[in-house]
Amino acid sequence: MSPRINRVAADARPSPTMGAAAGKTSHEDPISLAVGEPSDPPPPEVATAAERAIAEGRTRYGAVPGLIALRERVAADHAERTGAPTSADNVVVTAGGKPALMDALRCILEPGDEMIVPLPAWPTFLDQPRWLSAKAVTVPAEPDLLPDPDRIAAACTGRTKIILVNSPGNPSGRVWPHDRMAAIVELAKQRDLWLLSDEVYRDLSLVGPAPEPVSIDPEVASRTIVVDSFSKRFSMTGWRVGTVTAPAELASAITALMSSTVTHACAVSQYAALAALGLDGTWEASRLERHRRCRDRAVAALDALDGVALSGSDSGLYAFPDVSGWISEVGLEDDHALCAHLKDTQGLLLVPGTPFGASGRFRLSWSIAEDRLDEALGRLRAAKT
Template identity: 30%
Template sequence: MPSRTQTTFAPPVMAASRWLEGVTFSADRPLINVCQAAPVDPPPMPMREAIAEAVLHNDAAHLYGPDLGLPELRAELAGKWSRAYGGAVAPAQVAITSGCNQAFAGAIMALCAEGDEVILPSPWYFNHHMWLDMCGLRTVALPTGPDMLPDPAEAAALITPRTRAIAIASPNNPAGVEYPPELLRALFEICRENRIKLILDETYRDFHAAPGAPHDLFTDPDWHDTLIQLYSFSKAYRLTGHRVGAMTAATAVLAEVEKFIDSVTICPNQVGQIAALWGLRNLDQWLAGERAEILDRRAAILDGLPAIAGRGWELLGLGAYFAYFRHPFDMPADQLAPWLVREHGVLLLPATMFRAEGDPRGQRELRVAFANLDRAGIGRLYDRLGDIPA
């Protein structure tokens, strides 16, 4: 029998990084890395100073803390969600986790037994699928349409007695698309009717293109019976290395998640939590500037698109950190992606890493994580892709 880890595939970003081995890039034609969705800059200096102050003078920063996170941080985030979504979120309904990936893992552990099913829209975030594999669960692919969004009726048709949740990400990874509020509400109602959970990963919510709340689910007085919301401080405050995420859910769910956290990390990173709390209290204006910059880069993707659209490229999805393309080449995507590194100095991911094995759509699609490129960098990316003969 294979071990739990042997039931799933190798981490895609790590696998793709190995395509760089033995490849050299000239100074006038450096590597363009659009592989991983992560900020490349450190946190802003005032936050780093707050971190240094805590490391030097706050003894508790170096000790174990509560399994579900610092009470002050849980309360601050509950207040933020209550204000942002116009609903009622209590501190006891918020848990702090070691990154958003642990939030997803904890939710799945709290909900599922071996052999259960979780519905994921395809293409999906690969770590979600990996964790389901390692838990002995069945990933049920929910097709998405030409707009990269799922049909609620198709989602409902996939539910069986073993289904425990529908798990979605909005803004989406990998396709970038933002789920309209009415679609999120429809999926929420389907989950409520079937007494399963809607797991909504909002890692990239701070970079949503629309002003205001991206959905109204927290305004439902019984939201906690159905909704599990996930969040990441990593993308908002450039805290990727500190591993700080969050889950907002029913207290009964968090009681189960507490068992998982206590057995894995015991508690979230204390220094990272202190930084996240400082960010929530002090960086709203700075974060608004970060959002504006990401939205400008999104606009640059659209502005430069004609340079490659005339050569057969098609933009399927766009938002947050991601642009999702259909490529025009006869070469399958899992061969094209490493070839692009060797021949054109572009590192991106093939959609075979986001779709079920054997799904032919994966061989025609590529994900570009553009958040670490400014407008000029996006222009250079289009120049490289446009130079490839179709």
């Protein structure tokens, strides 16, 4: 006999996106288009601020909800963007976007409760409720990869507590239009639901400001949890800093939870994050220009391929084309088989669409060094001929 882990833990699986990124290939020059992180380094000010924090010994335990200067800055930005009065009491600094989402769920969901997740969706949205013996209720993907508010309404039950919104989206790369987001906001109000708004790609939009629930209707600040992260916005994936902006009661519940778990996000990383928010915008503008070039090249290459249909790539970092025509053309079984084929024959690492709840697609991360992207797109073309 030996002691057992619980049923939820026994059923756990590693993140499929991280698995694909780490995929092995015998190809002599593999190129990964699988990772969900920008390839460029963070702004230099980030490392300078971290070094200064270390040199000055600002490395001891700090406040659980995070540096007050950082929380105040995030609150001020949120208030300016959305028009909703926001203070540091509404903001908690977390060790990245993932724990921000999970901690919010831990403070809201009871076993058996449901969160509506429009597909396609980042697999973490489907996994996190399971850890709480709650359920992600998925709404099938539309061909344009944008959510259908009527189908979301139809998926709500008496156990629904939360509607998840993710715009710009992973893996869709789509920015949800104002009318669809507004209809979802209205639905949340009518049914008295939380809106969990994952906005970690907000600042990577290439089509102007992405409509956010709270900017559409500042009144829904009382039912909206905004999850943000420094990971994608400032290329700070490994620094592990994110934020939750939420009603004060929820923010203080998350703080209580963190005081029993992580204590707080890494102090040095928080000083680095504060420095990132103090930039004058030049770094962000030039990185968006780089993203635009990468996106345009990827879209042009995908559009030129028969059997591939792309309904847009509005934002960092992804394109999520329909490749079902390609799959049947070459007589492969599914998107997993096509990705395996491209890995073996071309050394290209891509993530199959099925784990995102949209089969017959793959996710292509175009934010890699531009010469490598050109090489990768050339190989995609070669695979098609």
